[in-house]
Amino acid sequence: MSTELNAASNFIRNIIDEDNRSGKWGQRVETRFPPEPNGYLHIGHAKAICVNFGMARDYDGVCHLRFDDTNPEKEETEYVDSIIDMVKWLGFSYQTPQKEHLYFASDYFEQLYQAAEILIQRGKAYVDSQSAEDMRANRGTLVEPGKDSPFRTRTVEENLDLFRRMRAGEFADGTHVLRAKIDMASPNINLRDPAIYRIRHAHHHRTGDAWCVYPMYTYAHPLEDAIENITHSLCTLEFEDQRPFYDWVLGELADAGMFTRPTPQQIEFARLQLTYAITSKRKLRQLVDEKYVDGWDDPRMPTLVGLRRRGFTPESLQLFCDRIGVAKSASWIDMSILEQALRDDLDPKAPRATAVLDPLKLIIDNYPEGQQEDCLAPVHPHFPERGMRTFPISRELWIEREDFQAEPVKGFFRLFPGNKVRLRYGYVVECTSFDTDADGNVTAVHCNYFEDSRSGTPGADNYKVKGNIHWVSAPHALAAEVRIYDRLFLDPNPDAGDKNFLDAINPNAKRVTQAYVEPGMLNFAPEDRVQFERHGYFVADRHDSLPGKPVFNRIVSLKDSWAVKPAKGGGK
Numbered sequence: 001m002s003t004e005l006n007a008a009s010n011f012i013r014n015i016i017d018e019d020n021r022s023g024k025w026g027q028r029v030e031t032r033f034p035p036e037p038n039g040y041l042h043i044g045h046a047k048a049i050c051v052n053f054g055m056a057r058d059y060d061g062v063c064h065l066r067f068d069d070t071n072p073e074k075e076e077t078e079y080v081d082s083i084i085d086m087v088k089w090l091g092f093s094y095q096t097p098q099k100e101h102l103y104f105a106s107d108y109f110e111q112l113y114q115a116a117e118i119l120i121q122r123g124k125a126y127v128d129s130q131s132a133e134d135m136r137a138n139r140g141t142l143v144e145p146g147k148d149s150p151f152r153t154r155t156v157e158e159n160l161d162l163f164r165r166m167r168a169g170e171f172a173d174g175t176h177v178l179r180a181k182i183d184m185a186s187p188n189i190n191l192r193d194p195a196i197y198r199i200r201h202a203h204h205h206r207t208g209d210a211w212c213v214y215p216m217y218t219y220a221h222p223l224e225d226a227i228e229n230i231t232h233s234l235c236t237l238e239f240e241d242q243r244p245f246y247d248w249v250l251g252e253l254a255d256a257g258m259f260t261r262p263t264p265q266q267i268e269f270a271r272l273q274l275t276y277a278i279t280s281k282r283k284l285r286q287l288v289d290e291k292y293v294d295g296w297d298d299p300r301m302p303t304l305v306g307l308r309r310r311g312f313t314p315e316s317l318q319l320f321c322d323r324i325g326v327a328k329s330a331s332w333i334d335m336s337i338l339e340q341a342l343r344d345d346l347d348p349k350a351p352r353a354t355a356v357l358d359p360l361k362l363i364i365d366n367y368p369e370g371q372q373e374d375c376l377a378p379v380h381p382h383f384p385e386r387g388m389r390t391f392p393i394s395r396e397l398w399i400e401r402e403d404f405q406a407e408p409v410k411g412f413f414r415l416f417p418g419n420k421v422r423l424r425y426g427y428v429v430e431c432t433s434f435d436t437d438a439d440g441n442v443t444a445v446h447c448n449y450f451e452d453s454r455s456g457t458p459g460a461d462n463y464k465v466k467g468n469i470h471w472v473s474a475p476h477a478l479a480a481e482v483r484i485y486d487r488l489f490l491d492p493n494p495d496a497g498d499k500n501f502l503d504a505i506n507p508n509a510k511r512v513t514q515a516y517v518e519p520g521m522l523n524f525a526p527e528d529r530v531q532f533e534r535h536g537y538f539v540a541d542r543h544d545s546l547p548g549k550p551v552f553n554r555i556v557s558l559k560d561s562w563a564v565k566p567a568k569g570g571g572k
Contacts, residue, residue, distance in 0.1 A: 010326040012051070012267055016059060016232060024262060025231045029061030032230050033087070034221065037067045037205075038074040041086050043302045043317075043338075044279045047272040050321035052234050053092035064228055065094040066103040070220050072204035080205075086304040091314045103228060105220050106206045112215045112223055113167065116178060116197055118256050120159045125196065126152055127162040128179045135177075138184075139192055145185035146192040152181065166199055169212045173199050180219075182248060190245050194218060222246040225264040226253070233264045236271035237330060243268070270327045275492035276335040276562075277302045278501055292505060293488075297543075299553050300488040300509050310485060311529055311539030311555030316345035335487060336560050343556060346529060346537045351379045354391070354424075354470050355517040355532040355552075357482055360401040361444040362415075362471065364429060367395040372473065375425045376456065391518040393426045396474040398516045403469045404445050406434060413466035415445060421467035424533075428453035428463040470534055477516035481551045482538070484511040487562065517550070524550050534558070 020027050031052045035041065041049075056063035065087055069075050084102075087094070094101040105112075119125035128135065128149045140146035154162075159178075166176055178197035186192055196219035201212045215223075222245075225233045233246075243266045250263035278284065279302060287293045287301070296303050299310035307317070320341035324333050354377075372392040379386040399415070408416040415421055420430045429447040437443050453463045491504035517532070524530070526542045536557040544551040 011328055012055060012232070012234065012269060012326055015265075015267060016055065019231070020059075028231055029056055029059040030064065030229060030231045031056045031061065031234055032064040032066050032225065032228065034066045034068045034224070035083050036071065036074075036217070037069055037076065037079040037083060038071065039079060039281045039285070040082055040296045040303045040305055042279045042284065042304065043274060043277065043307065044272040045086075046090065046304060046307075046317045047321050047324070048234075048236065049087060049090055049092060050318055051269065051326055053087075053090075053094075054318075054321075055232070055234065057092075061231075062096050062101055063092070063094060064101040064103055064230070066105065066224060066228070068105045068217060068220065068224070069204070069206060070105050070215050070217055072200060072202040072214065075205050077205050082305060086308075089304070089308060089314055090317060101228075103224075104206060105215075105224055106204065108220075108224055108227055109207065109211055109215075111227060112220055113213070115223055115253055115258060116163065116215070116219075117160065118258060119180065119196075119252060120163060120178075121156055122252065122256060123156060124181050124252050125178055126154050126159050126181055127166070127176050128152070128193075128195075129176050132174065135195075139189065140184070142189070146189075148184050149179070149193070152193070163197070163213075166197070166213050167211075169201070171199055173201055175199060178213075180245070180249070182245075188241060188244055190218070190241050191248070194245060218242050218245060219249060222249045222264065222266070223253070225266075226250055226259045230264040233266045235266055235268050237268045237328075238271070239266065240268045242266075268328075270330045272324070273330060273332045274302070274335060274338065275332055276487045276489050276494070278489075278495050280495065283495060283501060286502075292502070299483070299485045302488075309542055309553070311527075311537065311553055312342060313345055313349075313529075316342040319345055332493075334492075336562060339556050339560060343537070343558070346531070346555065348380075348382070350529050350531040350537055351386070351389075352377070352381065352533050353389070353518050353521055353530050354472055355480075355482065355515055355535060355538075356398040356400055356470065356472050356477075357484070357513050357515045357532075357535060358401040359398040359516055360404060360442065361474065362397045362399045362429075363444055363446050364395050364397070364427075364449050365432065365446050366448045369395055371395070372476070373454075377425045389518075389520055391520060392473045392476045393423070393471075394473045394475055397423070397471040398474050398477055399445070399469055399471045401442075403467075404431075404434070404442065406442065414469055415447070415467070419467070420463070420465045421469050422453075422455070422463070422465050423449075423471050424468050425455050426471070427451075427455075428460075428465055472516050472518050474516075476519045478519050478521055478550070480515050480517050480521070480549075481544075482513050482515040482554070483541075483552065484513065484554045485509065515552075517552075521550055522548060529555065531558075 033052045053063040128151050138147040177195045179193045182191045184192045246266045297305040297309045372394045374390045376388045404415040415431045427449040429449045431447045433446045435444040452459045488509045489504045490506045494504035495501040524540045526545045529539045537555040538552040541551040
């Protein structure tokens with residue numbers, strides 16, 4: 001893994017370094033990654049994972065994986081399993097020699113409930129029986145203070161009785177909520193008596209029907225941190241306005257003796273905003289439900305399961321997160337930075353191979369029928385120690401259709417009648433003619449080869465040609481399905497303002513072709529990666545690729561072709 005960020009300073013490291021100097025936590029660093037198990041993780045979560053787990057790792061600490069399963073109506077075990085799998089796939093661990101730090105908010109439901117009773121007993125929480133509409137109307141605005149609820153003056157005894165009856169299931173959903181009693185005139189709307197418990201008669205994926213009152217996330221979050229002895233609670237910027245409430249809750253409960261000081265410190269950093277992508281769970285679900293993509297793990301999706309299937313490596317995502325760093329202010333990161341991190345990671349790793357994606361038959365008329373020879377090429381041009389690969393040449397080959405022009409344009413140096421080119425790692429050939437069908441489409445190209453021109457043999461350098469083309473032997477080539485993936489959106493900000501993000505879908509984000517690859521790819525295993533010379537980096541699909549019947553996904557092209565923004569378009 002890259003250590004670019006590990007050696008660099010940022011404001012979170014500065015805080016941790018100062019805490020270590022002062023002895024605030026006794027040199028202890030414990031962070032947490034607290035996803036809600038109501039969907040699949042996306043590229044934005046990759047940054048949060050790298051920041052939380054990375055900081056703990058770099059300070060010899062531990063990062064907890066905690067599921068904030070406080071909303072039973074939207075949570076499923078399927079998402080829990082996927083999140084655990086993705087954290088491990090990214091290369092991080094919540095395991096220490098002493099303990100596995102895997103937690104669920106539902107583990108603490110009784111403690112969270114008892115903390116709420118403590119707040120009631122201290123006169124810091126009350127049961128409100130207003131309708132949701134009245135609560136909203138009385139909350140105030142950014143320029144007007146809120147109004148006290150008519151139920152704000154209930155006695156401690158009344159509030160305890162009602163809250164316990166809420167737990168016992170005596171009331172319907174929405175009848176009452178428990179609110180913190182802070183300040184309805186606060187300039188921070190989040191401190192205007194926020195709700196901390198609501199009634200939900202819903203089956204929970206872990207606790208079943210044991211509970212019918214559930215804590216709000218903003219209340220549960222600081223308590224979970226304190227229960228787990230978290231030191232630095234690293235959040236994205238949208239939680240910045242919630243920090244005063246975070247501190248208020250922990251301060252009140254520390255005063256009551258439930259927690260000791262210092263209590264966990266919430267620190268906010270900028271979330272990942274990536275061009276040509278969306279990370280809204282609602283919009284991602286819409287893409288899936290309305291069949292714009294082929295599922296949550298569609299390689300066009302910014303979900304981690306999609307990126308994995310596309311062929312991204314864990315190291316490339318860590319490298320990307322290292323490069324963009326950790327900042328206090330929000331900014332947009334161009335997709336090209338992610339793609340370049342991917343290329344930089346794949347280039348030294350991926351073996352090379354030849355694939356013809358748009359096949360056109362090339363016939364070497366003077367090559368003996370039935371004859372074949374082995375050609376040699378490096379497994380990796382920059383690492384000769386990885387050896388050579390062999391593949392046959394024969395009388396009939398497949399070449400790329402774009403490598404032939406019957407009437408060449410200016411500057412075209414590949415095959416056309418009368419021109420010579422080198423077959424990469426093979427012979428020099430001269431184009432003599434071509435065949436067409438009834439519609440005038442070219443169906444085959446004919447050429448002659450020069451027997452003394454074979455690459456790597458004496459005299460081969462006597463042939464000076466400008467064109468060098470890829471090929472595979474037609475009788476020996478392995479037929480393969482190849483999926484050419486590209487960015488899902490044509491607009492760098494597809495859901496900005498009042499745009500309909502569906503209008504920006506790239507109709508060419510997925511193209512499927514029946515290609516031919518060199519025979520050495522026969523036993524390529526799912527998730528093995530390769531650079532098809534000239535075409536880009538590809539991966540054997542982790543689900544659809546089978547022994548002897550490979551399916552390849554393009555991970556990324558060799559070079560960035562998005563320097564100029566394409567015209568807007570759409571399509572389903």
